[in-house]
Amino acid sequence: MENKTILLGHGSGGRLSHELIRELFYKYFSNAVLAGQSDSALLQIDARNIAFTTDSYVVDPIFFNGGNIGKLAVCGTVNDLAVSGAVPKYISAGFIIEEGLAFDDLKSIVASMADEAQKAGVIIVTGDTKVVNKGQCDKVFINTSGIGLLDEKHQHISSGNTIKPGDKILINGSIADHGMTIMAARNFENFNTDIHSDCAPLNHMIHAVLNAGCSVKFMRDATRGGIATVLCELAEHNNLGIEINESAVLIKENVRGICELLGFDPFYVANEGKVLMVVDCRDADKALQIMKQNDLGKEASIIGTVVNESRGKAILKTTIGGKRIMDMLAGEQLPRIC
Amino acid sequence: MKYIDEFRNAELVKILTEKIRAEAKKEINLMEVCGGHTWAIQKFGIPSLMPKEVRLISGPGCPVCVTGRRYIDQAIAYSRLNDTIITTFGDLIRVPGSTSSLNLEKSKGADIRIVYSILDALKIARVNPSKKVIFLGIGFEATASSSAAGVFNAKKENLTNFFLFSSHKIMPPAMSALIDEGIKINGYLAPGHVSAITGSHIYDEFPVKYKVGCVISGFEPVDILQSIYMLQQQVNDEQYRVEIQYNRVVNHEGNLKAKELIAQVFTLRDDWWRGLGVLKGSGLGLSEAYADYDAEKMITVAVEKTLEEKGCICGEILKGLKKPDECRLFAKACTPSNPVGSCMVSHEGACAAYYNFGRH
Numbered sequence: 001m002e003n004k005t006i007l008l009g010h011g012s013g014g015r016l017s018h019e020l021i022r023e024l025f026y027k028y029f030s031n032a033v034l035a036g037q038s039d040s041a042l043l044q045i046d047a048r049n050i051a052f053t054t055d056s057y058v059v060d061p062i063f064f065n066g067g068n069i070g071k072l073a074v075c076g077t078v079n080d081l082a083v084s085g086a087v088p089k090y091i092s093a094g095f096i097i098e099e100g101l102a103f104d105d106l107k108s109i110v111a112s113m114a115d116e117a118q119k120a121g122v123i124i125v126t127g128d129t130k131v132v133n134k135g136q137c138d139k140v141f142i143n144t145s146g147i148g149l150l151d152e153k154h155q156h157i158s159s160g161n162t163i164k165p166g167d168k169i170l171i172n173g174s175i176a177d178h179g180m181t182i183m184a185a186r187n188f189e190n191f192n193t194d195i196h197s198d199c200a201p202l203n204h205m206i207h208a209v210l211n212a213g214c215s216v217k218f219m220r221d222a223t224r225g226g227i228a229t230v231l232c233e234l235a236e237h238n239n240l241g242i243e244i245n246e247s248a249v250l251i252k253e254n255v256r257g258i259c260e261l262l263g264f265d266p267f268y269v270a271n272e273g274k275v276l277m278v279v280d281c282r283d284a285d286k287a288l289q290i291m292k293q294n295d296l297g298k299e300a301s302i303i304g305t306v307v308n309e310s311r312g313k314a315i316l317k318t319t320i321g322g323k324r325i326m327d328m329l330a331g332e333q334l335p336r337i338c
Numbered sequence: 339m340k341y342i343d344e345f346r347n348a349e350l351v352k353i354l355t356e357k358i359r360a361e362a363k364k365e366i367n368l369m370e371v372c373g374g375h376t377w378a379i380q381k382f383g384i385p386s387l388m389p390k391e392v393r394l395i396s397g398p399g400c401p402v403c404v405t406g407r408r409y410i411d412q413a414i415a416y417s418r419l420n421d422t423i424i425t426t427f428g429d430l431i432r433v434p435g436s437t438s439s440l441n442l443e444k445s446k447g448a449d450i451r452i453v454y455s456i457l458d459a460l461k462i463a464r465v466n467p468s469k470k471v472i473f474l475g476i477g478f479e480a481t482a483s484s485s486a487a488g489v490f491n492a493k494k495e496n497l498t499n500f501f502l503f504s505s506h507k508i509m510p511p512a513m514s515a516l517i518d519e520g521i522k523i524n525g526y527l528a529p530g531h532v533s534a535i536t537g538s539h540i541y542d543e544f545p546v547k548y549k550v551g552c553v554i555s556g557f558e559p560v561d562i563l564q565s566i567y568m569l570q571q572q573v574n575d576e577q578y579r580v581e582i583q584y585n586r587v588v589n590h591e592g593n594l595k596a597k598e599l600i601a602q603v604f605t606l607r608d609d610w611w612r613g614l615g616v617l618k619g620s621g622l623g624l625s626e627a628y629a630d631y632d633a634e635k636m637i638t639v640a641v642e643k644t645l646e647e648k649g650c651i652c653g654e655i656l657k658g659l660k661k662p663d664e665c666r667l668f669a670k671a672c673t674p675s676n677p678v679g680s681c682m683v684s685h686e687g688a689c690a691a692y693y694n695f696g697r698h
Contacts (some may be wrong), residue, residue: 187454256342260339262454318381318382319348320347320348320559321387322387322559323383323386324380324381324383324694324695325694325695327693329674
């Protein structure tokens with residue numbers, strides 16, 4: 001099937017479908033559960049609490065610096081589980097493919113999904129493929145769902161209901177890398193830039209922090225809407241005051257340059273490999289050191305504090321010493337006029 | 339980052355803030371007439387650094403905000419035509435028209451594309467020869483110069499399916515109109531990018547005729563604070579003049595090539611400004627020589643009756659008579675997600691900037 005394209009027949013359920021499943025998906029995702037070839041994945045789970053999540057990926061372009069839609073689909077779901085405090089275990093993968101997609105492109109996507117799954121220590125246990133007419137979707141859309149095991153003692157993390165003033169806010173590195181990579185790829189075909197997406201599975205780094213016994217009160221991966229949106233939601237939902245120190249937030253020079261050029265506020269730009277963590281102040285330094293030991297957290301820093309004042313609001317202390325509130329965006333960020 | 343970090347230096351900001359405090363001998367009203375300034379002032383929290391004597395007022399400097407509803411309605415009407423592609427700067431697509439918006443039309447299937455430059459619109463025209471490609475040209479001298487270059491190039495390469503729908507305007511008539519209306523302004527924080535094109539001479543009449551200071555300012559906090567300080571000195575010494583703070587970009591003569599291009603492609607006409615009404619010789623329409631590229635002349639379309647929004651005080655806000663939070667719709671019926679007036683749409687708009695950054 002090399003050098004070929006995906007045809008409507010690949011989604012027909014007939015011989016072509018079987019060939020695609022056998023030669024591509026089984027080959028790359030190979031594991032015992034999948035090998036059972038049953039209609040459902042049969043799983044034995046030894047836990048009282050599980051975390052279950054789903055997400056769809058429609059990124060354009062499907063290949064970008066630092067990843068592709070497949071890598072994103074696995075990392076995104078792994079991260080959604082990990083930031084809930086769960087240990088990601090099983091992933092499903094549903095593909096909606098536009099007829100005419102190059103087989104080699106699909107192969108690269110599937111191969112990187114397999115790679116990321118292996119890195120994250122999850123297995124892809126069930127899946128589905130549909131092929132739609134040209135124009136009915138954009139090259140390929142992927143949905144992944146995931147199941148993770150959740151320890152009783154981490155159940156509070158997703159709600160953040162144990163956060164109190166004095167707690168510290170940490171992030172594992174620079175912001176806005178993913179969003180600006182995509183923006184640059186979309187808008188400037190001939191734009192030479194070395195920025196790349198931060199897309200990565202964060203579960204090992206996160207569990208190193210949790211397993212060291214650090215008192216983690218809340219975690220969220222700062223994807224669409226960027227860190228401003230997460231902080232804003234957290235402040236509003238839990239009626240907390242949050243103060244962020246702008247100068248402690250790392251933005252790579254080249255990313256900042258593109259943001260300035262295009263009129264984007266990096267605090268609202270998507271990340272795909274960044275976790276915001278609220279940690280008890282006594283454990284903040286310890287958590288920071290553990291993050292720094294991981295490749296994905298080398299540039300981790302403490303960027304803010306939960307405070308008693310300005311409840312319900314996330315406040316940014318600007319680099320010049322002014323203060324402003326960070327609010328949620330109305331819709332997408334729109335390019336400025338001049 | 340070079341040219342950014344130096345101008346966001348906290349130490350310099352502190353020194354300048356102290357100088358401004360020391361110079362604050364009487365109450366003065368300073369108006370910025372550039373959306374970029376409005377946005378930067380709120381983003382960096384500059385009002386929180388000002389002594390009470392220094393009042394910063396936002397004027398009609400946001401291109402989206404001063405654009406009339408009739409223009410939006412006409413753009414919407416164009417977008418409903420068959421075989422037509424609308425190309426626009428992003429801010430414009432959420433501006434409410436009388437009964438719709440470009441965003442809404444896009445969701446219904448209109449081909450509306452956000453571009454960063456008129457050159458992208460030309461590219462779209464080249465690869466879609468069977469479609470009419472209309473570029474929505476709004477903004478002042480800075481964006482007008484790029485529109486002029488776009489139209490000039492379209493003519494040069496004989497592109498017959500490209501059209502400009504111009505709502506371009508020039509700034510000085512609005513600055514005069516505000517003072518003529520009796521609005522108390524001691525100094526203008528004059529626009530940086532407009533002045534990079536025009537040079538500083540376009541403001542020469544203000545110190546002489548109106549006894550109003552003019553300082554052409556950059557967009558970073560240190561720029562803005564230094565400009566405020568310069569204006570304070572002019573007002574305190576009663577020595578009004580045009581000064582250039584943003585001298586790394588602006589000179590007295592401006593960009594001669596761009597000015598020549600604007601003069602060649604456009605012709606001055608009376609134009610309607612939201613909040614200010616019709617101002618004589620304040621708009622830029624395409625000149626006779628470029629009429630073939632003028633959407634208004636070449637593409638006829640029926641435009642619905644313009645309905646003005648009720649209760650919105652954008653007009654008074656654009657004149658600096660009222661602050662956004664004095665509007666009863668502000669942050670209630672009118673928010674960035676659901677803007678009633680255009681000042682709430684572009685983040686350069688006074689209401690949006692105030693909503694996003696100014697509330698505490």
